[in-house]
Structure formats: C-alpha cells, structure tokens
Amino acid sequence: MKEVKAFAPATVANVACGFDILGFAVDSPGDEIEMKLVDKPGIVIKDITGDEGRLSRDPRDNTATVSVYQFLERIGAEKAGIEVVLHKKMPFGSGLGSSSASTVAGAFAVNALFDNPLTTEELLPFAMEGERVACGAAHADNVAPALYGGFVLVRSYDPLDVVRLNVPEELCCAVVHPHIEVSTKDARNILRGEIPLVDAVRQWGNVGGLIAGLEQENYDLIGRSLQDVIVEPIRSMLIPGFDEVKRAAIYAGSMGTAISGSGPSVFSLCRGMDKAERIAKAKVEAFKSIGIESDMFVSKVNKVGPKIIY
Template identity: 60%
Template sequence: MSESIRVFASATVANVACGFDILGFAVNAPGDEVILKKKNTPGVTISQITGDGGRLSLNSQENTVGVAVLQYLNKIGSDQGIDITLHKKMPFGSGLGSSAASAVAGAFAINELLGGSLSTEELLPFAIEGERIACGSAHADNVAPSLFGGFVLIRSYQPLDVVRINTPPELYCAIIHPQIEVPTKEARNILKKNIRMEDAITQWGNVAGLIAGLMQSDYALIGRSLQDVIVEPVRSILIPGFEKVKQASLQTGALGCGISGSGPSIFSLCRGQETAVQVGKAKQQIFEQLGIGCEVYTSQINQQGPVILE
C-alpha cells in the first residue's frame, strides 16, 4: 500500500440559475490539489498550503481538507497519522466551490490512501462537514457534484438524498471569473426571507423544465428553463456589468446564463465547444471594457469526479 497520494478535485457551478441550493454540476477546471502522506505519529497535520496568500489556517480542525480527513479517520476508527499539503488552484470567493473542492479532494484521497474501504457515496458526509467549516452551513450543491462528477440534484437534506442527472454529450459550460470578491455570507444575507407564490411557481416550473431538458437532451428546453426570478435579481447587483455580460452571452449563442453559486463568477451553458469558446470571449470583452480583470474557463460537464494524479 502506498505511503502517499496526490488527488485533484474540480470546481463546480451551484444553483444553476433556478436551482438555488439544490442543483450543481462539475467542470474540468479550475480545481484544488491535495497530497496526503502517512506519518509515524498519530494526528492530522497540514504542513503546507500554496495559492491562498496565507489566508487559510494550517490547523487541521479549522480547514476544510483537514476536517474531511479527520472525520473519515474518526468514522473508521483509525489513528493513522496523516500530513497534508494543499495546493489551491482556484480563486477564493469566486462562486466556484473552492472550499468544497478541497474537502472533496481530502475525503477521496484519504479513502484511497487507506485502501478504499468506503464507496464514493459514503464519502459525502465527510466532505460536507469540511464544507461546513468554511461556510457555516453544510450545503451539498458544490460538494456532491465535485465528488460524484456530473450534474447533481440535492432532492433532500433530511435525509440526504442526492440524484445524478444525465446530461447531453454536447453540453458545454463557459465560466468567467471577474477579479472581484463576493463573500458567500454577504450574498446569502441579502436574499429575501419570503417570496411571492407567483415567483415560486415560476421557479418550480423552471427547475422541472431544466431537469427534463437535460434528461431528454432538449437544448431549447434547457435554455428556456435557465431563468431565476428569485435569487439572481437580488445577487446580480453585487456583480458589476452582470446584465451586459448576460446579454452578450445570449447574443453569442449561449442557451442560458446565470450566477455561479453566490458569484461573482458567471456561467453560461452552451451547445458545443465552439459556441462555449466564443461566449467566453464575449463575456471577457465586457469585463475588459469595465477595467475588471478576469479568467475564463471552458469545459464539458465533468463526469469523472476526483482523480488520482501520478
């Protein structure tokens, strides 16, 4: 059995317009990388974190990856000592599930390193606990797609019920991350506590339509359903140029466009890679005109989940 392991876990798009807190999907990049090494003394330590600008705690009980590993070891009753190196390869406060990717990489890596005794489904609670440390709440809409790959529906939290949704082979995503930060807690605090029945009905129809469109490979239905009448109108005010970016995205051929997670990243679902690339360029041009730096990521829906790196 190996003494160390290196694992990559990918970023995710959560909410997916109409699916606030219940929908998410994985992309190929960016993501986080962890290296776990066995050590001779008990306990979990984090010896190094790169790419965080010194913002993350090296205390394993205060870090998403450390918590996921600790939870796993506690569950299987192991006192195996573990040292962790975390390479953050995605931006903070981006709306792309940065903390979730770290937690998923940790949970997946420790299971593989110690023989893979638990199934992928059984690893989900450990990754969720890691996410709780970062966000203060145990949401699974980033964690589940990063762990399982693909497009995921969180049907219920009590009890936890996660469903993978098939997606059309030509479905691509173009994400733009403007270099501004929208703290998740702030983005959640500005949401309305009560919504109109009329808006709720519209949103339910869009969620159902999006799921049906994905499963039937009906791209037009996917596009019609990517509408958020509850969260986006409030959160979009935190993202400079959002309406212009959305308009440019749709005019360039995107099926639909919305805020990734709590923002500021903006995702667009597209049919085909060529369209996704052009949509990414159109969105980038808007932010450049506003004087805001940005990164663009284009990929198919990542069906693989975490991967072991050589």
C-alpha cells in the same frame, strides 16, 4: 498506498433556477492535495500553496482536513499519522466552490490512501462537514457534484438524498471569473426571507424543465429553463456589469447565462466547445469594457469528479 495526490474540480451551484439544490462539475479550475502516511500519529498540514496565507494551518479548522478526521473516525484509524500539502488553485469568493474542492480532494485522497474502504456516497457526509467549517452550513450543492461529477439534484437533506442527473454529451460550460470577490455570507444575507407565490411557481417550473431537458437531452428546453426569477435579480447587484455580460453571452450563442453559486463568476451553458470558447471570450470582453479583468474556464460538464493524480 503510502502517498497520494488527488484533484477535485470546481463546481457551478444553483444553476440559475435551482437555488441550493442543483449543481454540476467542470474540468477546471480545481484544487489538489498531497497526502502521505507517516509514523507520528495525528494530522499535520505541512504546507499550503496559492492561498496567500489566508487559510488556517490548524487541521481541525481547515476544510481539506476536517473531512479526513471524520473519515479516520469512521474506519477506526484515529491514531494514523498523515501529512498534508494543499495546493489552492482556485480563487476565493469566486462562486465556483473553492472550499468544496478542498474538502472533496481531502476526502477522496484519504479514502484512496486507505485502499478505498468507503463508497463515493459514503464519503459525501464527510465532505459536507468540511463545507460547514467554510461557511457555517453543510450544503451539498457544491460538494456533491465535486464528489460525484456531472449534474446532481439535492432532493433532501433530512434524510440526505442526492440524485445524479443525465448530462447530454455535447453540453458545455463557459465560466468567467471577474477579479472581484463576493462573500457567500454577504450574498446570502441580502436575499429575501419570503417570495411571492407567482415567483415560486415560475421557479418550480424552470427547475422541472431543466431536469427534464437534461434527461431528454433537449437543449432548447434546457435553455428555456435557465431562468432565475428569485435570487439573480438581487445578487446581480453585487456584480458590476452583470446585465451587459449576460447580454454579450446570449448574443454569442449562450443557451442560458446566470450567476455561478453566490458569484461573482458567471456561467453559460451551450452546445459544443467552439461555441463555449466564443461565449467565454465575449464575457471577458464585456467585463473588460467596464475596467474589470477576468479569467475564463471552458469545458464540457465534468462527469468524473475527483481523480487520483498519483
């Protein structure tokens, strides 16, 4: 292949109780990347759309292309010439894995460009390096679901051990992104360095319950387990109207509602697309009642991950 265009999806990380270890992919939004082989050696970012001039055009400092350098070194093609056009179709600081979508799209596209010499699992460390450029740490709770699709558990980083989880067929997600921005760095800095043992025990129980609920396709157990007693009480202070939005979602039929990633997006899980639409609209109205406009994204859990458009 001489030219490809790839899409990588947004993701919901943490999933309430699973701080830094759980995540899942959604159908939209997401980022797209165009990649073309050229005669002149080196990687060139020809254009970026949708970023309002905020992203670096230096390919060694852009999440979408850092993973490409890593890939080329791995397959011994450092002298290859590649032109890149990145289409940012996700809001910044949204808690939906914007940087992860870019780096996964880059890794997935370059692998396709060279006839897929690496497996999906082999691409993950390269995608994580792109995440390191974005936020200073190579977290996998966004990049892994963006790359694998579905629900994932990051069991360990040393050694890296990512586990794919079952996704019940009727499980749907309603995400609402209010038009405010929360810095991942700020959202991490306000967290406590220590937590009471009683809170840790409750959180471990919820993580185990959520995973068991997914594997057993027990929607009631999934809903009971979508509780975060450690991070949400602190991070919710960064999201105006969070409590009202959560109540509106629960009243509309949400199994569970929590902060997506570091926020400010708020996700809800439910059974069926009709209910997901109703929940998303209720959350939009709740934000609007306090003067905040928002966007809604409704889909089943994305089991596919990235895809080649052409």
